[in-house]
Structures are given as C-alpha cells and as structure tokens.
Amino acid sequence: MTNLLEVKGLTKKFGGVTAVDNVSFQVGEGEIVAVIGPNGAGKTTLFNTISCFMPPTSGEVIYQGNRLTGKKIYELAPLKISRTFQNLQIFRNMTVLENAMMGAHVKLRTNVLSAGFRLPIVKKDEEQAYQLALDALEMVGLLHLMHEKAGQLSYGLQKQLEFARAIMYEPTLVLLDEPMAGLNDAETKKMSEYIVEYKKKGHSFLFVEHKMATVMEIADRIVVIDFGKKIAEGTPEDVQRNEKVIKAYLGEEAV
Numbered sequence: 001m002t003n004l005l006e007v008k009g010l011t012k013k014f015g016g017v018t019a020v021d022n023v024s025f026q027v028g029e030g031e032i033v034a035v036i037g038p039n040g041a042g043k044t045t046l047f048n049t050i051s052c053f054m055p056p057t058s059g060e061v062i063y064q065g066n067r068l069t070g071k072k073i074y075e076l077a078p079l080k081i082s083r084t085f086q087n088l089q090i091f092r093n094m095t096v097l098e099n100a101m102m103g104a105h106v107k108l109r110t111n112v113l114s115a116g117f118r119l120p121i122v123k124k125d126e127e128q129a130y131q132l133a134l135d136a137l138e139m140v141g142l143l144h145l146m147h148e149k150a151g152q153l154s155y156g157l158q159k160q161l162e163f164a165r166a167i168m169y170e171p172t173l174v175l176l177d178e179p180m181a182g183l184n185d186a187e188t189k190k191m192s193e194y195i196v197e198y199k200k201k202g203h204s205f206l207f208v209e210h211k212m213a214t215v216m217e218i219a220d221r222i223v224v225i226d227f228g229k230k231i232a233e234g235t236p237e238d239v240q241r242n243e244k245v246i247k248a249y250l251g252e253e254a255v
C-alpha cells in the first residue's frame, strides 16, 4: 500500500511536559487509521501537530511525498486534506445548506475581483457549490433539513453536518477529532457507516476516538499512545491482544 501520510519522529513539548514523544506511523491510501489512548495521552496534541494547527518541537509530517510540517492551516484544503475539531465548528445562524456550501470554497475559482464584476465564472461556481452541498447533504441524510437554521439541529445532526462539510470537496485525507463524541448509539452507527462508505470511494481517514467498540469495528489499523509515546500499532485484533495496551488503556473499559 502506498503511504499517503508519514508521521516521522513527531515530538511536542509544552515547557517541561512532553505531550508527544517521538511518534512515527503512516496512513496508507484508502486506509482508516485510528489514534487511541487514555485521557491526557497526547492524542489531540499529536493531531494538532499533524494538521499544522501547532508546530512540533521536532520531527516532521510528509504528505504525498511533500513536507506538510511548517505549512499554514489554510494551505491544507488545497492539498485535499480536511479536518474537523473536537468542538463543533458550525455556523448556528446559517442554514444547513449555507453551512455545507462553506466547504465548497476550495473547489471554487471565484475571487473578489471576478465576484465584483459578476463574471460568468461566479455563477458557474455558485451552481457547482450548490450541487456539491446537495450531494454531501444527501449522503448524510440531511437534505430535507437544508433550509433549517443549523443551530436548531440536534447535536448529532450538527455533527453529521460538519462531516458533510468536511467531505464535500472530496478530500483525499480526512482528519477527524473524536467524530463520535456526544453521539448516541444510533448516531454513532450512522457516522461509522458514513466513514466506511466514504473510505470505499478511496478516501483515507485518520481519527482520534474514545469509543472503543467503534474504533475496533471500522479502523484498518490502530495507533496506541500512552504518556505521549506510541506503545502499539496494528490491526484491531493485534491491539486488543497487546498486553501493553490492555494494561495502559483497554483494561479501563470493557471492549
């Protein structure tokens, strides 16, 4: 399998705390990789350094053979990398459709000048954004709610909307920070199905998640972090059998 993302010796220190300690792993094309670990293990910090949200102290991340580390967050979307956050990033006063259309900007070629002169390209781009948004909303079953204010939706539906926005410009790599957090069982199942369905189209996922049963069900490979260090990596079966993992994490929860 060709490597899409290579995390190489990533380290992040906050003063005297080493939150991420020399972590390396890869995400292959069309693969779902999960990062798990106990509370405070360093998952979010690892995720933030991978997605250029903060610079690492040392190490680097390579994406499609090029250095990702050092880039600005806004440079990720044109590289076809999208990311969701632990806390919802939904515009509550905008409609569901408007929220979804925000995700289309990457595909659009419109700039301020062409918009100001109302060039034909603007209309074409708007139509394209509209269609992309409709397709994404249909995929997550939100089409019938497209004219509702996003803030009126339940938390679970808002998460689905955020997912729709993250996938609507067809990113090659999708980074999801706790996509199942706060979802009930039915919503968690649905979100898992969307991820697996999208993976089947050839897209890759890297996600941080606490819900073990879901991780074991949908991940091709799991990276386990404890006290900032990678303590295990492998298939769900490998990881569940790994004694270090059982001791550090899985022992705390029934899988």
Ligand SMILES: Nc1ncnc2c1ncn2[C@@H]1O[C@H](COP(=O)(O)OP(=O)(O)OP(=O)(O)O)[C@@H](O)[C@H]1O
Pocket: 014, 017, 018, 019, 037, 038, 039, 040, 041, 042, 043, 044, 045, 046
């Ligand atoms: N901005 C920061 N400044 C100082 N220390 C931080 C900062 N961010 C995280 N840390 C510390 O780094 C360590 C790892 O935290 P992180 O949030 O990455 O863990 P996590 O595995 O995502 O935890 P959780 O599962 O609870 O979300 C913790 O000891 C945390 O207190």
